[in-house]
Amino acid sequence: MIAHIEKDQCTGCGNCLAACPGGLLSLTGAEDVNRRGVRYAVLSDPSSCVECGQCELMCTAGAIRSGKEEGSGYALIRKEGIPPHGGCYLGTLTKVLADAAVHLGIEKDMVIFEKEASNINLDVETHSYNDDSFYADGLAYKVEHPEKLVILICASSKARSTAQFVERYAALRDETVTIVNTLNWFETTEILEGITAGGCHNLEELARTSSASFLARAGVRTPGEVRELARFVEKALHNQMAGKPFSVVEMLFPCLYRVGDRPQSLMPFEQVDRINAWFDACVAPDYEYKVYLDR
Ligand code: SF4
């Protein structure tokens, strides 16, 4: 199927523009906005679309359907009230989780614990947590419902909160759950100064000291990185289905929303490039994308 863009679902983030190998996608002019009040993506020459699916893979709002991939989770993505931040890569994670649910046939068994901000917008059982209790809540839920596949989404929107991972990891034993740590970074010196050990060395330590069955870290800014993230998430869920101890998948990305003009569709692309360059120089080198443990 040639790529179809749901106009009013689009947040105008522009992520799909760079992903299309034929450069077929563009944003409307500032005077042509959708129901969200933002410019939206359009396919300029449908006959040239090769149905590669790259745009759907990179869409941060579940707004594109290319129909290329078998078992796409597109239908599981909620079409209202999302995403909270246009262009937020948590929207990409939403798509990854939706696809995993469909590929593994676990739509009815998947249970998500996420922050009140409701960043993961899937039509599956979802519970919100507050920062102090969510590991405990999610783990207790798993004990009561061992047949469910429990995913704890830890959104560390404050760099300081990554330090809490040390304590949270230390509390884990043989629990059979899937943890997805989303590490989103802001480009401000003030916050960089507040960063402590955080997530960056924890996976190595966790691989040495815990009973985890799978530990991995992925990026999310290119189609290749998203595919790797999808593989890691499916692997973690496989382990949970097999009753193995917990898995942690970390996902790293710069938070474009916090440092750009709003709405995001008005952010100049040069600014996105600048933020990405900062991320590549200052953050990525300390956070290797790889499998840290697989047993
Ligand atoms: S499916 Fe591929 S070729 Fe078609 S619009 Fe999307 S990225 Fe471009």
Ligand code: SF4
């Ligand atoms: S939300 Fe972003 S990635 Fe999705 S169609 Fe709109 S501009 Fe493209």
